[in-house]
Amino acid sequence: MISAAKTPVPEAPSADPAEPTARQAAVLDAVLALMQEQGGQLTMTGVARRASCSKETLYKWFGDRDGLLTATVQWQASRVRAGRYDRQRRDASSLRDSLRGFAANWLSVISSATSIALNRLAITHAASQQSNLGQIVLENGRFAIGDRLKPVLEEGRAAGLLQFDDTEAAFRTFFGLAGRDVQIRLLLGDDLKLGKSEIDRDAAAATDQFLTLYGRKTPTPAAA
Amino acid sequence: MISAAKTPVPEAPSADPAEPTARQAAVLDAVLALMQEQGGQLTMTGVARRASCSKETLYKWFGDRDGLLTATVQWQASRVRAGRYDRQRRDASSLRDSLRGFAANWLSVISSATSIALNRLAITHAASQQSNLGQIVLENGRFAIGDRLKPVLEEGRAAGLLQFDDTEAAFRTFFGLAGRDVQIRLLLGDDLKLGKSEIDRDAAAATDQFLTLYGRKTPTPAAA
DNA sequence: GGAGAGCCGTACCGTACGTTACGGTTCTCT
DNA sequence: AGAGAACCGTAACGTACGGTACGGCTCTCC
Numbered sequence: 001m002i003s004a005a006k007t008p009v010p011e012a013p014s015a016d017p018a019e020p021t022a023r024q025a026a027v028l029d030a031v032l033a034l035m036q037e038q039g040g041q042l043t044m045t046g047v048a049r050r051a052s053c054s055k056e057t058l059y060k061w062f063g064d065r066d067g068l069l070t071a072t073v074q075w076q077a078s079r080v081r082a083g084r085y086d087r088q089r090r091d092a093s094s095l096r097d098s099l100r101g102f103a104a105n106w107l108s109v110i111s112s113a114t115s116i117a118l119n120r121l122a123i124t125h126a127a128s129q130q131s132n133l134g135q136i137v138l139e140n141g142r143f144a145i146g147d148r149l150k151p152v153l154e155e156g157r158a159a160g161l162l163q164f165d166d167t168e169a170a171f172r173t174f175f176g177l178a179g180r181d182v183q184i185r186l187l188l189g190d191d192l193k194l195g196k197s198e199i200d201r202d203a204a205a206a207t208d209q210f211l212t213l214y215g216r217k218t219p220t221p222a223a224a
Numbered sequence: 225m226i227s228a229a230k231t232p233v234p235e236a237p238s239a240d241p242a243e244p245t246a247r248q249a250a251v252l253d254a255v256l257a258l259m260q261e262q263g264g265q266l267t268m269t270g271v272a273r274r275a276s277c278s279k280e281t282l283y284k285w286f287g288d289r290d291g292l293l294t295a296t297v298q299w300q301a302s303r304v305r306a307g308r309y310d311r312q313r314r315d316a317s318s319l320r321d322s323l324r325g326f327a328a329n330w331l332s333v334i335s336s337a338t339s340i341a342l343n344r345l346a347i348t349h350a351a352s353q354q355s356n357l358g359q360i361v362l363e364n365g366r367f368a369i370g371d372r373l374k375p376v377l378e379e380g381r382a383a384g385l386l387q388f389d390d391t392e393a394a395f396r397t398f399f400g401l402a403g404r405d406v407q408i409r410l411l412l413g414d415d416l417k418l419g420k421s422e423i424d425r426d427a428a429a430a431t432d433q434f435l436t437l438y439g440r441k442t443p444t445p446a447a448a
Numbered sequence: 449g450g451a452g453a454g455c456c457g458t459a460c461c462g463t464a465c466g467t468t469a470c471g472g473t474t475c476t477c478t
Numbered sequence: 479a480g481a482g483a484a485c486c487g488t489a490a491c492g493t494a495c496g497g498t499a500c501g502g503c504t505c506t507c508c
Contacts, residue, residue, distance in 0.1 A: 040351035043495060054456045055497075065496065119412070120351040126413035127264035127344040134413035142405055172404045173433065180400035181366055184407055188343070189350035189358035209397065213433050267465060278486045279467080289466065453506085460499075468491075475484080 020075060024061055027051040028075040031068065035117040040124065044068075066131050069121065073133055076118060077140035080109065090159035096207055098152050103178040103203035106145055110183045111194040115141075119187055146171050163216045170214055177206040244299060248285055251275040252299040255292065259341040264348065268292075290355050293345065297357055300342060301364035304333065314383035320431055322376050327402040327427035330369055334407045335418040339365075343411055370395050387440045394438055401430040 020028060030051035034042055044065055048055045062068040109115050119137060126134035150171055156162035164170040185192050244252060254275035258266055268289060272279045286292040333339050343361060350358035374395055380386035388394040409416050 039353050040348060044497080045495075048457090052456080054458085056457095056499085057455060059497065060455090117351070119408075120347050123344050123411045124264060124348040124351065126411065127341070127348065129263050129413075132413075134411075138409060138412045138414055142409060169429075173401065176400035176402075176404035177397065178400075179405075180396045181403075184343075185362060185366065187347045187350065187358075187411075188362045189353075189356075190362055205393075209437055213436055268467080269465075272487090276486080278488085280469080280487095281485055283467070284484090449508105451506105451508090454504090456501105456503080458500090461497085463496090464494090466491105466493090468489105470489085471487095473484105473486075476482090478479100478481090 019078075020071065023053075024071075025075065027053060027058070027061070028072045031072045032076060032114055032117070035072075035121060036113040039117070040120070042121075069125070069133060070131065070136065073118060073122065073136050073140075076114060077136070077144075080140065081144065090155060090161070092161055095152070095156045095159075095161050096211065099174070099207040099210060100200075100203045102145065102149050102152070103174070103206045104199050106175075106178055107182065107194065107199045107203060109141070110179065111186060111192075111199070116186050119183070123187070142175070146175075149174065160216055162214050164214050173213065174206070174210050177209050178203065243302075244295065247277075248295075249299065251277060251282070251285070252296045255296045256300060256338060256341070259296075259345060260337040263341070264344070266345075293349070294355065294357060294360065297342060297346065297360050297364075300338060301360065301368075304364065304368075314379060314385070316385055319376070319380045319383075319385050320435065323398070323431040323434060324424075324427045326369065326373050326376070327398070327430045328423050330399075330402055331406065331418065331423045331427060333365070334403065335410060335416075335423070340410050343407075347411070366399070370399075373398065384440055386438050388438050397437065398430070398434050401433050402427065 027047070031042070031047055034046055034050055038046070044055055044058060047068070048058055051058075058068060062071055110119075119141075122133040122137040125131050146168075150167050153162060153164070153167055153170055153174075157164065162170075182192065182194065251271070255266070255271055258270055258274055262270070268279055268282060271292070272282055282292060286295055334343075343365075346357040346361040349355050370392075374391050377386060377388070377391055377394055377398075381388065386394070406416065406418065
């Protein structure tokens with residue numbers, strides 16, 4: 001969506017729409033900030049004022065309001081994609097640490113003001129069945145974490161630490177144990193306080209529960 | 225919100241705002257229908273046309289747009305509150321049945337078009353920090369089911385079938401195991417098919433997992 | 449240093465929609 | 479039957495906001 005390009009100008013140091021220029025990134029950050037502060041009433045005029053740019057520029061860069069919103073969601077997504085768990089030792093305690101890390105990270109994300117604002121926006125748009133913001137958010141939230149966690153689960157299984165048939169089902173169980181009612185409550189405006197200590201505690205609890213359900217009692221075939 | 229009552233007329237066969245007249249209920253049903261069909265673009269004119277009433281009447285009865293929406297949410301809530309699990313025998317299989325029933329019921333609710341539309345609406349409003357639709361939906365969804373399920377859990381504990389310290393925590397685990405990623409995916413527009421057979425299967429699986437985590441190995445103290 | 453492009457600030461336009469007003473019709477009560 | 483209230487259908491009003499146009503400033507490049 002970035003760069004509608006009426007004029008054939010070499011204005012794009014970044015060909016990829018997913019990589020806005022520094023100035024464009026500043027605009028998108030302004031959008032994110034406004035979304036968190038003002039909630040739903042996000043107007044083009046407000047964005048222009050906050051970002052100290054003209055509406056004309058907004059429309060030239062992002063096409064229309066929906067383009068701006070889409071770019072903002074992708075911009076935030078590109079940021080979150082950063083953390084990546086590399087292959088670790090295949091033992092019980094490192095698996096447990098990985099799972100705890102995933103759960104804690106997920107809880108941090110969904111309880112952040114940015115995520116709440118973004119999800120609310122995407123849900124509002126999904127209701128109007130305009131644009132595909134919902135899919136984008138899903139892709140970079142729920143499905144992205146699935147894609148990152150599933151290999152960990154399968155490694156755990158390969159190492160004899162976990163036991164399951166359906167990786168997807170196992171992941172969804174973990175997702176449920178970690179998230180529980182947190183996201184829906186926050187989206188609906190419940191002021192659930194979730195500090196770092198609570199997150200760590202809950203992540204550990206969810207991990208323990210998951211391991212109880214899917215952990216193999218005999219990690220190594222020592223029984224034979 | 226129902227009945228703004230400029231004129232001192234005995235127009236209310238129902239004094240309680242939670243109990244609209246038949247005609248008012250028809251209007252609220254029209255709102256629900258429109259919400260599901262048209263998504264977010266719910267206009268007062270559209271409601272009036274659909275309900276075959278005048279906008280003037282809408283404003284007289286519900287005050288303003290927000291009042292109409294609030295009344296609609298409460299109207300739907302009053303409907304869902306119907307099902308109620310009465311005390312059952314305190315044995316393992318009836319407990320299991322109760323839990324399965326709760327999980328299946330909850331999955332049915334959150335995957336219904338009505339619930340999705342209502343939650344989207346409430347989330348949109350929560351974003352605008354106007355009104356308290358979010359709280360109302362939470363009260364009649366997440367918290368209502370909690371209030372109904374917790375006694376069951378505590379009975380199960382009293383009967384020696386379950387083991388936990390914190391009822392709230394146990395409930396939240398059950399909630400997470402049952403719901404997993406279903407609600408957020410549906411709210412974001414993912415077209416997750418959830419038929420009766422899947423619901424029953426998933427409810428049973430969630431119940432089994434919950435019992436694995438919280439069930440007591442020795443239901444009756446037969447070991448002594 | 450002059451031409452041109454990019455951009456800021458602001459005024460402007462059109463539309464959608466919440467809200468109000470009003471004439472005409474039906475129902476109720478006496 | 480007649481008065482009055484409730485209500486329907488529709489027109490009208492005001493505003494908020496998405497989108498566009500334009501004047502002026504600055505920076506770059508020749």
